[in-house]
Amino acid sequence: MLGRVRRIVSPERLYLVALGLTGLAALVSVTLPAAERGELAANMVSATVGAALGGLSVDTFLLSRPAGWIMSRGRLWIAGILTVSLGLTALAAALLTTLAGLGSHPVGIGAGCALTVFNTAAALGLRLKRFWFVYTMRALGGAVLVAGYGLFWLGHRLDGGLWSVLWLGVQVATATVLGVAVLGWARRFGPVPAATAGRTEYRADLLAVGRLHVGVCAQMLTYRLSQVLVARFAGAGALGVFALAVAALEFAQSGAVVRAQRILAERDPDAIGDHGREVVRSALPIAALAVIGLAGLGVLAPDYRDAWIFGLLLLPGTLALSAGKTWSAALLKRAGEQATTAVALVTMSVSVVLYVLLIPWAGALGAAVASSVAYGVYALRTRQRLQRSTHLLVNRMA
Template identity: 90%
Template sequence: MDLARRLVSPERLYLVALGLTGLAALVSVTLPAAERGELAANMVSATVGAALGGLSVDTFLLSRPAGWIMSRGRGWIAGILAVSLGLTALAAAALTTAAGLGSHPVAIAAGCALTVFNTAASLGLRLRRFWFVYAMRALGGAVLVAGYGLLWLGRRLDGGLWSELWLGVQVGTAAVLGVAVLAWARRSGPVAAATAGRQEYRADLLAVGRLHVGVCAQMLTYRLGQVLVARFAGAGPLGVFALAVAALEFAQSGAVVRAQRILAERDPAAVGDHGREVVKGAFPIAALAVVGLAVLGVLSPDYRNAWVFGLLLLPGTLALSAGKTWSAALLKRSGEGATTAVALVTMSVSVVLYVLLIPWAGAVGAAVASSVAYFVYALRTRQRLHRSTPALVNRMA
């Protein structure tokens, strides 16, 4: 294990995890488009449900200053998590109903598992356990790829069954990572009594609220299009469009890792601008993803339009990659209110575009609307970062 850690950096391990997730998405194209649409509907309802109902506990925990957990006590974290699980279940159920596709039990259970995993992962990242957290993501992806392969070999091409396998992987990885975090906490020794008072707890709730509004707005920008495609275009187009989205998201892996490291940085003055760097890293991966979608369309007529969606999403993907790192820097420098303001502006633009374009142009409209919204997000984030922290931007130039 120690040798593996020396040979494989956390960043590379995260890329492996993203690669396995992408491979799972690739294997899922062996499903007919309509069956893959059912799988995608369950995934979207669960992930968006976890984002809307999860109170953004993962990002909130990462953004807290050193010593915060000790001053608040573990019971405070457990209480926030318990409330978020209930809200996640409600959100996942509502989204499944809105999409008109998928299984309520699968979406609810998977959404709750994702909330647990994200919370445990944030605690692990605060402890600098990057390698273990990313290893769990990679392991989950490997199990999912193997499971999909076995179902395909058995000719069990049922989107509902594949969704249940995906649910099992989410539950398993959440359980393992959760147990690991509890073990790390136990080894750290007895926890002193919480020292925070009512004012501090009230400030936490206000911070959660401000941050969560922004995260909800971001998630609606990223995923509402898929819910509306399911509602207005049906399972087949959703299956193809969701594949293109997943393929292009792989190009954002470097930006995600960089943003997590920025959030985990204890000294805001040490935060730098990595926007240009992540765009340079994202472009060749995004271009290869579009080429791969085109090849897939030749091999499987069900997915012949996937490359079109990918090409339309590519410019926005590059903008979003830069925007994620700028957003993390903005959060560290200016707090939750700044990122929330940007997210609300972006959501307003995206919702209007989704409502106007998707009923008329289906998945093509969703792709165009998404790219425009991502550009707005990156532009507004950069502008807000420049105005609020000119010293930081000058050092980053």
């Protein structure tokens, strides 16, 4: 029975279900007053950005390693990187909560560490081609979150801090289950042989982590710094509405995320094609429906009447980002971490300048405009670097 379900429900469809449940959780959260939802959003952004900045990009790093890498390095090496990343995640989440001026330090730190564990375990699972199980855990987490939010709403417990604690609990639970599953899969391979890598290889790993992480940090600041600054300069109510628009438009990027993960898991760089147009075509109708949905929501909940405007301003950037994510994954496989990092740093430079100039002046509207422009720059620069890397590869093969 389970095998039949797996044949019918592809990993891509399952990921859409998981993202859909996450989107439904975001939709249910609009039953909160905008200011309370802003507190929930502040905790989420501190945790997710904290995990991205402090997590050393372990998930992306593990996905990009060649076959046999884990066996040659040994479990202790991976465990050591994860331990360091958890400490840095806690520090980053605490600093971001302080900068935003909203949210709870314990929630931000705890959820950030749970996300780091989950992302690391998910990367190991994806390397083993366990796409179905990893995405199932994401879906189950979303389902529990929706059910919990619904119960709080029925009980008239419209407290953003309480909903944040529930979100924290879901992150801890899913990280624990997936982590235990990965350890179980590892045991099936039998005793792990002694590590064969030497100091040169370990030093190369650290350099690769550093190059990759700089780029990922730059990308995350491009994606999420706007919300931290909206919280600081426009307040909890504005953040609650703007974060809802961001979450709605991110649903359109689901196909791009799955495609990027498959590209990173591909062991033959020559087998990677250009899927930019494909993901944009799939993202456009979903993004348009998201904007329409936000407009309808504004009619039903006046606190969120401006959400559709933010969504409309974010739509061009969302399409550009969808293509850019697949191009970035291909660029990472073809040209390495240095190329993607260079693109990310250029994009971050543009986005930070725009955020600092526009958000204190125009609040969430400025954040939406600045984000869309930054995403366009990211896609354009990534595409240019990918074309150059492809030409170099052809020249080397000629």
